[in-house]
Every structure is written in structure tokens, then in C-alpha cells.
Amino acid sequence: MLLAGSSVLALAVVPASASTTGTVVVPPGVSAGVAVFDRQTGQFTESLNPNLQFRSASVVKLLLALDYLWNRGPTYEMPAADRSRLEVMLRRSDDAAASYYWDQLGRSAIIDRMVPRLGLTNTAGPPATHPGFWGYAAFTAADTVRIYRYLLDQAPAPVRTFVMGNLHQATRYGTDGFDQYFGIPSVFEPPFAIKQGWSGFPSANGVAGVDLVKEALHTTGTLGPNDRTIVAVYTLHPDSTPYGKAYTDVTRLTRTLTVPGAVKSPGTWFTTTGSGVRVRSAPNTTSTVIGTLPTTADVLVTCQKKGQLVTDPPHTSDWWAYLPKYRGYVTNIYISTGTPKLPNTPDC
Template sequence: MRTLSRAPGGTFPRIARRGVVRAGILAAAVAALVCPTATAASAESPSPPPAVRADVPAGVTAGVAVFDRQTGTFTEQLNSAGQFRSASVVKLLIALDLLWNRGPDALPAADRSRIDTMLRGSDDAAASTFWANNGSGAIIDRMVARLGLTDTARPPSTHPGYWGYTALSARDTVRIYRYLLDSAPAAVRDYVLGNLRQSTRCATDGYDQHFGIAGSFNRPWAVKQGWSGFSSGGCTATTATPTAVKEPSATADPRTPTGADAVDLTRPALHTTGVVGAGDRSVVAVFTLHPTGTSYGKAYTDVGRLTRSLNVPGATRPAGAWIGTWGSGVRVRTQATTTSGAVTTLPAGVEVLVGCQKRGQQVSSPPYVNDWWAYLPQYGGYMSNIYLSVPENQVPGVPVC
């Protein structure tokens, strides 16, 4: 049995007191794994029955809406009209405004390239360019009128150039996707959704953006995520500026719609939105606020748990065991060795899906050593088991690759 070991930077992983409980959870989580090979990670399991409802982690404020396009009904609604600062989800409206009454082929090459990086990699510089060039808050006013949005408002008068402070709700986000899927010109629909289907794991600001929908469900999906108020988000060990800070536009507009000033601009925000399943059957919108000081890895994990609890018709879920991690700067590698190429860096303390495990290079975190490595199917690589929050070197119940 592996006991407490010191993490890089001098902190200790908090695993010892929950090891027995975690082991029990793992045993239940992997009971459905019937083939002890790496291919087990590609198996699919059905969505939970309709009785399942949003499981909001303690301390989290959430707004949730799930719409089944096949039946024309909502399967989940929780505070769906609640206004949240949009963070990067507003990039959907920025893109649709630019494409209004014209197809993507009519755009200058530079603008089309900016949209591609803005939707796939959530590029902030591209969004700021469009925001400044196309009227700033007027973009939001136009899209509210065009799409009949009821909870959406331009940023407050105190922050007119901060496009990420646009007020947005889960139900309005569903309306945006329904317009895109059912009413937008085919060229616009295919272009925007095509970019969202190519969402990159690492955003251009160094944040791992494959949380929530992208981590909870197998493809096909298309996602636009949002984050604000965090200092580090995986992919790189540190990032530059927290994404709550956006460059203001050159021209300030003093008008403020009703309710915009009431939106919480302080607590860390993490949102996952998109479409899921064959034929884009379900539209999912999950907006969350977290206690001040919450790490990105903790928020990432909480949003994942909340999203996995939802009744999402048409969705299938990846097989494997969800296991917590400890340490910062933990790398996922192409092989079970520290000398193989790094796929990415995990957000500190994030929960990961483990498909199987195998022996590889021995890793040391004095006075402890471990030669078992976990295969993470969603990353397509391996991490040392020494950084999994379980007491054993070989995780009980997880199949051997």
C-alpha cells in the first residue's frame, strides 16, 4: 500500500483519509469494464434514465438547461433563467453577428481565420478585435433582438469593453444553439458547428477546455466553453493573465440594460455549452460559479460531475473509472515513460478518466516509487499512477492494458 507522499513544490496529496472510500468508489465505477484491454476505453454506455437530475456540487451556483430536439422538450432545467457572466460563451454571439446576412465565404480571409481560432481555441484576441470593430455592446443588442433572447445583456456600464462580462443564461444559450441548428443558413450552421466540433483541448491561453460536455460524453459533440477568474488551467504549468481580465474596446457605451449590473463578476466561472449525440440531438448549457479561491482543477472536476449527472438524450459515455489526481505540472505522455513525449499537462488536482493501467518506467517521489501507469483515453496518453489519489500502486479494479 502506498502511503502519503510529498508532491512537487512541498505540498502533500490529501489521499490517506479517503483511501478506503475512494477504493470502494473505484470498485463500483469499474464494475462495467468487462475487457481488460485498452480498447475497453472506447466502449459506450447509455445515458442515465430520465429520473436523473442535476447534481450540483457543494458551494457551486449553477444554471442548467438540457433540450431534447427530438421530443422538443427540456429534460433538465435548474435556474435556467439565471444570469451569469458569459466568459467566452459570448463568442457564439460575436461570430453569429459577423455572419448575419452573409455566408462564411464572404468574409475576408483574416476574419475567417480569426473566427476559426476564436471558436476552436477560444482565442481572446480575435474576440476583442471583432468586439472593437463591430460596435462592442451593440453586438449584444442586435443579437438579443434577432434571436429573441430574454436574459442576455451587454456588459455593465462599469466594464463596457469586457465582452466576457456579457450577461447570459442557460435557457438563452439553448435558444442560440437552436437558432444555429434549425434556422441559420446551412452554410453558417455548418461553418460554426464545424469549428465547435474541432475544439482543441488546449485553448490559445493555455487552459484545458475539454471539461464538462467534452469530458462527459463520447463524440459526436460540438462545444463552446467559458472560464473566468482562474490563474492556471493546465496544458501549461502556468498561464499569463486570468481570463476574467479582457482588453476594453476603444469606445465605451454608457447604456446598461436592466439587470446587467447585478451579474456576479467576482467568483470564478466555468461554463460548458454545446450539442451532443447523433444528429445533434441534445443542446446542453451548464453555467457555474465557484467559491472564491477555487482552483481550476477543482472547478473542472465539479463541472464534470455535474454534467455527468444530467439526463442528456442521445449521449453516450466513455467507459472507465474517474479518479482524482494530486500534484501540479503532472504530464500526460505518449508512452509509460518519463522520456516519451508530453501530450499535455493536467490542471492541478483534476479528476481523470482511467481506461486501463500497465507497468512502465519506475517513477520516484521520495520516499515512494511506482512503476504502474494509467492510460487516459480522453488524452490518448499515460500518466504515472503515483499521482493518482489512491493508496495502492496498482489501482484496484482497473483492468490491465
């Protein structure tokens, strides 16, 4: 998989100001950096603090994969162990695989190599005080667009197919159990490819420079036919913010974006209540558990169906909401409408 000798892309200029060029609405208390790039027109449809640095969390795994593949040669056969590690790192955001390549490839030297290769302008390795923390590398929304543009428009076909193919197969849950379908996959219909990032749940210790204290949650990837539009959303949340709230705030921000070629999923958004709420394959408590909702997160509902009567005082209901993103049902008693049957929601 030959990557050497590639020239840096001629990139559209990213507006450097803090003002938005589109419709971005940032929830209160959230700091955000946003860039949305339409590859068909060569224009940005959204830009908010595009050059503001955030700790990368798992988005840096894109550079780990590219650095591994660089200079391997056109006839390189990837060993089965590396293929397996890279696949689980890209699809399920596996941290053990990332730590393996971070150490094997030289830690911050990876960032030092990839910055000039891809023409990145505001990307840096982790602070000198935290050399082993790959997730503390500094990334921006604008540089993330550059990484995806390289992958889509310049990388050799085998590299593009391998990396993007795995991002198109990203699983709902990471290997650490976190639900990584916030933001892009919560809001839009397929096709999409994602590389998400989360850090600080619970909070990490901070040092000077890039914020290492506030909870970080990032949604990045591509949307639409032929990966038409690149989306990069970086966010920081007040320290001790619960994961469910951060999940909801990132998703709400993503819902306001103008993304050419993408189709928003139909349905009505509701906020859930309770902790550890289970999504089931049928509207009863004996059916298979498909997943667990983040605490008090927004969910998309397309319809509701009568099923088993469930009681959790003071609430009782025999109606169950269908969540298309989970392909399953959750009892209405954990959806915060205060009514047994959801308003303005059709029957299934």
C-alpha cells in the same frame, strides 16, 4: 451567408423555477444554471435555474460570430483574415480575435442586435462600468439553448456548417493554454461540439449586477448524432477556487445529466494529485508529453500498464494509468489511491 429576415424560433417553455426537472447534482459551494434540451422530442430533460444570469466568459463568442455573419448575403466570400480569426475564436477560444470583433462590430451593440434576432430573454451586455469586457455580458442556460437552436434549426446552411463545424473541432487547449475539455468532452464520447467559457482564474474585480468576482466555468454545446441534444451548464465557484477544482466540479455535475443520444465514455474516475502532472504517449518519462493535467482534477482511466519505475517520496510505482481522453499515460503515483496499482482497473 445570408442570415437576415429569419424569424425567431418557436421555443419550448423553459421551467423558470430553481428546482431540477431531472437528476442534476450540484457540488457543494457551486452555483449552477443548467438546461438540457432534446431536439428530437422538443423537451427539456434537465432544468436548474435556467434563467439565472452568469457572466458569459467565452460563450459570448457565439454571438460575435453570428453578428459578423448576419446580412452578409448569399454570395458573400469571407476574407481569409476573418475566416482565420473566426476559426481560432471558435475552436481555440482565442481572446484576441473576440476583442477584435467586439470593437469592430460596436461592442454592446452586438448584444442589442442579437437579442431580438434570436428571441433571447435574459441576455444583456456587460455593465456600463466595463464596456470593453465582452466576457462580462450576461447569459443564461435557457438563452444559450436558444442560440444553439437557432444555429441548428434556422440558420442558413453555410452559417450552420461554418459555426458548428468549428465547434466540432474545438481543441483541448485554448490559445491561453487553458485545458477546455472539462464538462461535456470529459464525460461523453464524440460526436460533440463545444463552446466553453472560463473567467476569474485568478479572480476579476466585481461590480453590482452579474457576479464578476467568483470563478466562472461553463460547458455548452451539443451531443449525439446530428447534434441531437443541446447542453448548457453555467457555474460559479467560491472566490480563489483553483482551476483544477472548478474543472472537476463542473465535470462531476455534467456526469449527472440526462442527455438523450449521448454516450458516456467508459472507464473509472480517479482524482489526481500534484501540480503540472504530465500525460505521456507511453508509460515512461522519456516519451512525448501530450498534455498537462489541471491540479488535482478527476480523470477517466480505462486500464493500466507496467512501465518505467517512478519515485516521488513517499510514493513509488512502475504502473501507469491510461487516460483515453488524452490518449496517453500518467504514472500512478499521482493518482490518489495510495496504492502502486489502481484497484478495480484492468491491465492494458
